[in-house]
Amino acid sequence: MNRICHIEIDDTGLTSPSPEMEQERRVAVFDLLEDNSFALPARDGGVVPQGPYRLLLAIRDRRLVVDIARENKEKVAEFHLSLGPFRQVIKDYDQICASYFDAVKNLPPSQIETIDMARRGIHNEGANILQERLERKAEIDLDTARRLFTLISVLNRGS
DSSP states (O other), rough: SSSSSEEEOOOOTSSSOOOOHHHHHHHHHHHHSOOOOOOOOOOTOOOOOSEEEEEEEEEEEEEEEEEEEEEEEEEEEEEEESGGGGHHHHHHHHHHHHHHHHHHHHHHHHHHHHHHHHHHHHHHHHHHHHHHHTTTTTTEHHHHHHHHHHHHHHHHHOO
């Protein structure tokens, strides 16, 4: 029950991602739906709406919007998060991804592996920031945070 069953990305009005980033987004959505952990904590002694949950991610007014509904589409929460804390790590992640995509085309496996290790480190940093920003709003594990960070970074590139 504490999981995401559907995810939608609202990129209306945003620049289209590169083919590589679009592929990364598709993989992140697929992996996220296959295995994730997402729960809403109790607030002020209230009843916790049970999942599974549908998420809508969007960027509006330079803020990340996370709209959460139950499987039956009943809205249960909406969070607006400042993108400020994500800006540098998204910029770093964007740069390392570009290096990685170029490396896959031109470099030997040992050099690709080195770049990929750096990419994973930055990816983990972004996931940790997301977990911190969602504290007391939603509970997610590291793998779920990593996949959501990927989606946020792709969305942010278009804004």
